[in-house]
Amino acid sequence: MTPAAIAVIRPAALRNNLEVVRHAAPGCRVLAVVKANAYGHGLVAVAQILADADGYAVARLEEARQLRDAGISRRIVLLGGCVDADEVAEADRLGLDLVIHDLDQVSLLEANPSPAPPDLWLKVDTGMGRLGIEPGALGAARDRLGRWLAGRGRLRLMTHLASADVADDAATAGQLARFALLGRDWRDDVSVANSAAILQWPASRLCAAGTSGHCDWVRPGLMLYGVSPLPGRFAATLGLQPAMSFETRLIAVRNLPAGRCVGYGGAWRAARDSVIGVAAAGYADGYPWHVPAQTEVLVNGQRAPVVGRVSMDMLSIDLTDLPRPRPGDRVVLWGERLPVEEVAARAGTIPYELLAGMSPRVVRQLEA
Numbered sequence: 001m002t003p004a005a006i007a008v009i010r011p012a013a014l015r016n017n018l019e020v021v022r023h024a025a026p027g028c029r030v031l032a033v034v035k036a037n038a039y040g041h042g043l044v045a046v047a048q049i050l051a052d053a054d055g056y057a058v059a060r061l062e063e064a065r066q067l068r069d070a071g072i073s074r075r076i077v078l079l080g081g082c083v084d085a086d087e088v089a090e091a092d093r094l095g096l097d098l099v100i101h102d103l104d105q106v107s108l109l110e111a112n113p114s115p116a117p118p119d120l121w122l123k124v125d126t127g128m129g130r131l132g133i134e135p136g137a138l139g140a141a142r143d144r145l146g147r148w149l150a151g152r153g154r155l156r157l158m159t160h161l162a163s164a165d166v167a168d169d170a171a172t173a174g175q176l177a178r179f180a181l182l183g184r185d186w187r188d189d190v191s192v193a194n195s196a197a198i199l200q201w202p203a204s205r206l207c208a209a210g211t212s213g214h215c216d217w218v219r220p221g222l223m224l225y226g227v228s229p230l231p232g233r234f235a236a237t238l239g240l241q242p243a244m245s246f247e248t249r250l251i252a253v254r255n256l257p258a259g260r261c262v263g264y265g266g267a268w269r270a271a272r273d274s275v276i277g278v279a280a281a282g283y284a285d286g287y288p289w290h291v292p293a294q295t296e297v298l299v300n301g302q303r304a305p306v307v308g309r310v311s312m313d314m315l316s317i318d319l320t321d322l323p324r325p326r327p328g329d330r331v332v333l334w335g336e337r338l339p340v341e342e343v344a345a346r347a348g349t350i351p352y353e354l355l356a357g358m359s360p361r362v363v364r365q366l367e368a
């Protein structure tokens, strides 16, 4: 028995996409970003498949704990860092690298000396305006953390770009220039690039002296999952392969005469005698409620439009132009030949939100 809604995960695609990263950022080490359940793909499974990455980045302690519980011993960087002594102790127990983005976190570490300090990633705000130490406070933070580490853990420097998805953007150029200055005398590794920067900011190569490209460590997320981070650029043209196929099946196929309405609010009315399929997935699975008419799905590999409002567990599809659809037929909501980028654009959102918002009730299955 197949579950009603599944996400088929393709290990070969994930490995291919990691190769695309390595090719675009030669000589760099790769922190695979697996936060938010590996962008909906399944945290532990993805980490195991991407065993060739040089480490993983997660947003939360719980995510790191799941990886360790699954026996993953490789480097894990906690992007959000810790806010209290309990979290520092737990991170220490799990053997995590910590991002330090605030002077309060420096004080927190000073109050909690560690016999075996982890590697630290000091995050400087070069213009993102979210997490990060002010450039003016960087020197003091570095000295204090250097004393705390006492020559045992390493002290890396990182920053995050706000608009790397915009080509030739002055803000990104400014962030890179600021980081290059701040990192000029940095003795240890540095890290800047997310997916978009890896693909279209080779200038992030120049930001650390003596490194071969994109600084020493790159931090790809979205592109690992085969999704384009660049608006208007298709994943396939970047060599990326979608790692997920979000699928369900038809549970009803009905003939409705012209004039009949479909779904809540009667939001769609048949203009002709129609064949309407009901598929077993809805917004409770993570398919957006907000899709406009004419958003398409694949039924038996053929495109067909969603009609009426998406419900919690179901959505309706106009199958009038398809040959002999039947209950049980396969419906692909996004995946190969129907990029999640396309569905996101229709729904007025970004692929990140659709993927990260996929419900735990969607069963993740690894493709053999």
Ligand SMILES: *Cc1c(COP(=O)(O)O)cnc(C)c1O
Binding pocket: 033, 035, 079, 160, 193, 194, 195, 196, 219, 220, 221, 222, 223, 229
């Ligand atoms: C999420 C995240 C990334 C990955 O971003 P993508 O756009 O998915 O490649 C990299 N670095 C940091 C600090 C992040 O929070």
